[in-house]
Amino acid sequence: MAAPSGPRRTFQPWLAEGLEGAPTPFIEFRNVTKLYGAVTAVDDLSLSIYERxxxxxxxxSGCGKTTLMRMLAGFEEVSEGSIHLEGxxxxxxxxxxxxxxxxxxSYALFPHMSVAKNIGFGLxxxxxxxxDIDAKVAEMLSLVKLEDYGNRKPDQLSGGQRQRVALARSLAKQxxxxLLDEPLGALDRKLREETQFELIDLQERLGITFMIVTHDQEEAMTVADRIAVMDSGKIVQVDPPSVIYEEPNSRYVADFLGDINLLEGKVTGITKGIATLERADGSVVKVVTDKTPSTGSTAWFAARPxxxxxxxxxxxxxxxxAGEVWDIAYLGGRTLYKVKLDGTGDQFVRVAVLNSHGDEDETLTWEERVWIGCDPSAARLLTR
Structure with a gap:
């Protein structure tokens, strides 16, 4: 599968928000609320999404992401607010x-129809x-690389092939x-990873706006230009995957997206953009930050393994x-160490080490005494 081309790497229209001549959002949720009786599924949510x-x-589960998508599709009514598409x-x-x-x-394919008839049903x-239907169906079969499968029934296809048929049917009406609701959930891990890149390539070639709902962090980070992390009907951060991973705005986002070590402490001062935190056991950690939390406030030293x-x-x-090796997981290209820190009760940190020959720490074993280190610029200071 071809790698994403240059235009995708520079596609960032959201950076111009609020500036003169900025592109108009393709989709706008304006103060949208969705109520199910006394339950608030989506809570006064505003969001802009751009064309392509x-x-x-x-x-x-239950954070409101599927409800938001279904309101955009028209399958759920908006309780309050408005949704704008192309203005x-x-x-x-x-x-x-x-x-x-x-x-x-679920793909929702008709079991009694052939692949070709499933794709052409909406047409x-x-x-x-x-x-015209036959021509469009042939075009769609070629697009998803199933040219020789038009006469088969869904039960004669693999899970990945059924996923492609469902995708072709969704795209046939141009x-x-x-909208993609957990589209890869039924696939095994290897096929899911392959299909993610196929989706990226397909979306770029067609120039269609895609919105995907998923609970799989790796899937979202692989396919998306931007990710909106949701919690209890609200959006807590919207950014490109690299920003959300490297610069989460809260413990919730940091903990939800990937693995993270969070060390709590009291801010004892900030000097030249470096905050000092004193932990409950008396140890001190420093972290580069542009935040200005007050002295004595609680904050967290956040560092990826x-x-x-x-x-x-x-x-x-x-x-x-200082600490002690508690668990070791060999994961092929890397080894994950779980270390119990001294003087902290049950405080553990996870350290990911690339497996390379000649590294003395390759031979670390259970119950061994070790030291953990982290450059202040490699961690993040979180205040909530």
């Missing part, structure tokens, strides 16, 4: 009159001529917006913390 963007809604308020517009298609997690319902180093020696380590 591959946008991901990420969050745990037009679409609240109250029935689903079949919106230039939107939705691909469901037939719209009254398209048979010759929607301006494609791959940002930490582990050694038998304290010499040369920054922010050294």
């Amino acid at each position: 963007e591959f946008f991901a809604l990420l969050g745990p 037009q308020d679409i609240v109250g517009v029935p689903p079949y009159r919106r230039p939107v298609n939705m691909m469901f997690q 037939k319902q719209d009254g398209m001529a048979k010759g 929607p301006k917006l494609l 791959e940002k930490l180093t582990i050694s038998r020696k304290k010499t040369g380590l920054k922010n050294p913390l």
Whole structure:
């Protein structure tokens, strides 16, 4: 599968928000609320998405991400607020009159129809001529690389092939917006990873705006231009994957997206952009930050496992913390160490080490005494 080309890497229209001549958002949620009786599924949410963007809604079950997508598709009514598509308020517009298609997690293929008839079903319902339907179906089969499968039934296909048929059917009517609700959840890990890159390539070639709902962090980070992390009906951070991973704005986001070590402490001062935190056991850690929390306030030293180093020696380590190797997981290209820190009760940190020959720490074993280090610039200061 071809790698994403240059335009995708420079596609960042959201950076111009608020500036003169900024592009108009393709989709706008304006103070949208969705109530189910006394339960608030979506809570006064505002969000802008741009044309040709591959946008991901990420969050745990029940956070409101699927409800938000279903309101955009027209399958759920908005309790308060408005949704605009290409500048037009679409609240109250029935689903079949919106230039939107939705691909469901179950794929919802008709078992008694062939692959070709499944793909052409919506076109037939719209009254398209048979010759035009056949041409469009052939085009879609070619697009998803299933040219020789048109006469098969869904039960004669693998899970990955059924996923492609569902995708082809969703794209056949040339929607301006494609909504993907956990589209890869039924696939095994290897096939899911392969299909993620196929989706990226397909979306870029077609130039269609994609919105995907997922609870899989790696999936969202792989396919999306931007990710909105949701919690209890609200959006807590919207940014490109690299920003959310490297610069989470809260413990919730940091902990939800990938693995993170969080060390709590009291701020004892900030000097030249470096904050000092004193932990409950008296140890001190320093972290580079542009935040200005007040002295004495609680904050967290946040560091990804791959940002930490582990050694038998304290010499040369920054922010050294002593501990004992508690667990070891060999993961092929890297080894993950779980270390219990001294004087902290049950405080553990995880350290990811690339497996390379000649590294003395390759032979670290259980119950061994070690030192953990982290450069102040490799960690983040979180205040909430």
